[in-house]
Amino acid sequence: xxxxxxxxxxxxxxxxxxxxxxxxxxxxxxxxxxxxxxxxxxxxxxxxxxxxxxxxxxxxxxxxxxxxxxxxxxxxxxxxxxxxxxxxxxxxxxxxxxxxxxxxxxxxxxxxxxxxxxxxxxxxxxxxxxxxxxxxxxxxxxxxxxxxxxxxxxxxxxxxxxxxxxxxxxxxxxxxxxxxxxxxxxxxxxxxxxxxxxxxxxxxxxxxxxxxxxxxxxxxxxxxxxxxxxxxxxxxxxxxxxxxxxxxxxxxxxxxxxxxxxxxxxxxxxxxxxxxxxxxxxxxxxxxxxxxxxxxxxxxxxxxxxxxxxxxxxxxxxxx
Numbered sequence: 001x002x003x004x005x006x007x008x009x010x011x012x013x014x015x016x017x018x019x020x021x022x023x024x025x026x027x028x029x030x031x032x033x034x035x036x037x038x039x040x041x042x043x044x045x046x047x048x049x050x051x052x053x054x055x056x057x058x059x060x061x062x063x064x065x066x067x068x069x070x071x072x073x074x075x076x077x078x079x080x081x082x083x084x085x086x087x088x089x090x091x092x093x094x095x096x097x098x099x100x101x102x103x104x105x106x107x108x109x110x111x112x113x114x115x116x117x118x119x120x121x122x123x124x125x126x127x128x129x130x131x132x133x134x135x136x137x138x139x140x141x142x143x144x145x146x147x148x149x150x151x152x153x154x155x156x157x158x159x160x161x162x163x164x165x166x167x168x169x170x171x172x173x174x175x176x177x178x179x180x181x182x183x184x185x186x187x188x189x190x191x192x193x194x195x196x197x198x199x200x201x202x203x204x205x206x207x208x209x210x211x212x213x214x215x216x217x218x219x220x221x222x223x224x225x226x227x228x229x230x231x232x233x234x235x236x237x238x239x240x241x242x243x244x245x246x247x248x249x250x251x252x253x254x255x256x257x258x259x260x261x262x263x264x265x266x267x268x269x270x271x272x273x274x275x276x277x278x279x280x281x282x283x284x285x286x287x288x289x290x291x292x293x294x295x296x297x298x299x300x301x302x303x304x305x306x307x308x309x310x311x312x313x314x315x316x317x318x319x320x
Contacts, residue, residue, distance in 0.1 A: 004055060004065075005098035012052035012064065017042045019054065020064045025248070026087045028120070031288075034245035036220040044215040046070075046208070049110055055086065055099060062090040065099045067107035074206040080112030080320070085126075096129050108320045115318045116203060121311050135316035138202050140293040144307035148280050148287065151306040158305065159277045162270035171262070172231040173270050176217075177224035179231070187236040188229060189213050195239075195257025200294040202315065220246050222254055228274045230258070230267045237262045240271035242279055242287060251279060253289035256298070269301055276305070 002009045012020065017039035024033035042052075050068030054061050063086035072078055084099035086092075104115060117135070119126050120143075148155070166173050176184060189210050196205055216222060221243040230238035238258035242251055253275070258267045279287055289307065291298045 002053075002102065003098075004102055005092075005095045007055045007057055007062065007095055007098070009053040009055055009065065009099070009102060012054045012066075014039065014042055016052075016054050016061075016064075019061045020052075023061065023064055023085065023087055026089075027085055028123075031250055032245075032248040034221065034247045034249045036246050037243070037249075040218075040220050044212075044219075046212055051103075051106055053102065055084075055095075057090060062087050063095070063099065065103045067103045067110070067112075069107070069110060069112055070206040072111060075204060077204070078111060078113035078320075079116050079203045080107040080110065080114070082107050082115045082117055091125060093129070096125075097133075100129065100133060104320070112320045115320055116315060118313045118315050120313050127314070130316050130318075133318065135318040138315045138317045139200075140315070141290055141313040142293050142299065142309055143288065143290050143311045143313070144302045145286055145288045145310050146276065146302075146305060146307045147285070148276060149285055152280055154306060155273065155276055155280070159270075159273040162266060162273050165266050166230070166270050169265055170232060171237065171265070171267060171270075173274055174229060174231070175225050176227040176229055179229060181234075184229075184236065185214060185217070186210065188227075188239055191236050191259045192239060192255070192257060194259055198260070200292040202317070219243075226275070226278060228271045228278075230262070230271055232262065235259070235261075238267040238271050240268065240275050242275045244282075244284075251284050251287045253287065256289075263297075268298070269304075272301065272305065 018035040021033040021035040021038040052066045055063035065084040069080040082103045227241040240256040241254045243254040
């Protein structure tokens with residue numbers, strides 16, 4: 001146990017994942033955190049150096065904090081993720097500053113040279129704390145929401161047009177569950193890694209080993225019959241999937257990416273449209289997605305599909 005202003009910080013266990021999910025939901029009720037997904041992500045996280053803390057007031061959890069980093073051989077510039085969050089009813093400047101002191105000190109001791117954290121634009125209290133502590137804005141992301149009820153007819157038309165184009169291109173669009181290739185998972189991982197490396201970013205994106213990545217296929221909210229893939233001959237050249245939280249929360253795009261060899265041929269468009277058509281069939285009224293503000297092709301696709309921006313995130317950096 002460690003003192004954090006008038007709070008106590010204790011190491012969080014897997015059983016605390018639900019509590020942290022509840023705290024995250026209290027902080028942002030517009031985008032609730034699903035406890036099953038949180039627990040699974042904690043349980044299957046890469047074996048990287050990390051610490052999680054529960055912040056308690058008289059034995060009652062009121063916040064959480066963490067720090068983590070990829071192996072330094074994969075993160076030569078030594079970026080470290082840090083975060084400290086309090087329920088709105090318990091948030092004070094003194095507590096927040098003490099919690100950030102804790103995670104920065106622990107991260108610095110691990111060898112971190114640059115702290116990094118993302119904050120939503122609407123988190124004005126958090127942003128004020130970060131700026132006061134010397135964090136500077138690095139890049140921005142955009143959040144989008146698509147109304148599936150209002151846009152249904154247009155989306156149906158776009159989806160059929162996209163499938164027709166894929167047929168003309170010789171590209172098959174199907175779910176992972178419908179794919180009989182015994183090497184499908186390995187091929188999907190390869191296109192995932194290739195596309196991920198092309199996402200605009202400041203921090204290097206470490207390669208995720210196949211065995212680690214494969215755990216994504218068992219994550220609550222992600223199912224093989226909702227993972228849409230594109231095939232060109234024997235190769236898998238694209239993927240898009242929505243995450244359906246089993247307990248609470250919004251339906252979000254979990255990932256969309258294509259191989260470099262098919263860029264500009266409408267593959268991402270066709271895949272994303274199939275995911276939203278499936279969501280419509282399941283009675284989902286709206287879906288959300290997020291993208292880096294510098295990812296022009298995806299931003300254009302979102303606008304074309306009828307997504308409307310509802311906010312965004314800001315990445316902050318601070319020398320350790």
